[in-house]
Amino acid sequence: MPNWCEGSLRIRGRGKDIYEFLTTEITAIKGSEESNIKDIDTIYSEYDDEVSIAFCFKGEHRLWLNNSRRVFFDDGEVELHPNSEALKSAAFVIKQAWDIEIKQFVSVSKKYNLDMNISAFEKGQQFQREIQIRKGFVQKDEIFTYDDWTFECPCPLLGG
Numbered sequence: 001m002p003n004w005c006e007g008s009l010r011i012r013g014r015g016k017d018i019y020e021f022l023t024t025e026i027t028a029i030k031g032s033e034e035s036n037i038k039d040i041d042t043i044y045s046e047y048d049d050e051v052s053i054a055f056c057f058k059g060e061h062r063l064w065l066n067n068s069r070r071v072f073f074d075d076g077e078v079e080l081h082p083n084s085e086a087l088k089s090a091a092f093v094i095k096q097a098w099d100i101e102i103k104q105f106v107s108v109s110k111k112y113n114l115d116m117n118i119s120a121f122e123k124g125q126q127f128q129r130e131i132q133i134r135k136g137f138v139q140k141d142e143i144f145t146y147d148d149w150t151f152e153c154p155c156p157l158l159g160g
Helices: 015-025 102-112
Strands: 004-014 026-030 033-036 042-047 050-056 062-065 071-080 087-097 115-122 127-134 137-144
Touching (some): 004 015, 015 026, 015 071, 102 137
Antiparallel strands (some): 004 087, 026 033, 026 062, 050 071, 062 071, 071 087, 115 127
């Protein structure tokens, strides 16, 4: 699809904060049906009387960041304990129409006390964007362009 900014979203935070973010801010869409992410491709396991949850974001569902301007999670996988205080990291493939609008990411980063790194590419408009958000504050927001997109860009095939 043309005019899509595509790349990766990497998040870091306490397991319980990542769990809360995923189960509150993400909607799973299949056709015209919407559901909570906990209802799809979720694996519950028990280790030493603790519940571990693995979300596998692949398959028939499209995952949407609530209240965003077309931010979709296409692939990703994270395993965590929903009550854990330990730091965890997770990575997802994301797409957003036109460009990454950081307002929504800043909002959820602050709300759930998460660090976020976003690397995104748009081959149609030929730019790369690198964003770092730390607990609701933008630390870095850089846009890169290249004289020879195909040769110089690290991921020239991503985006629309």
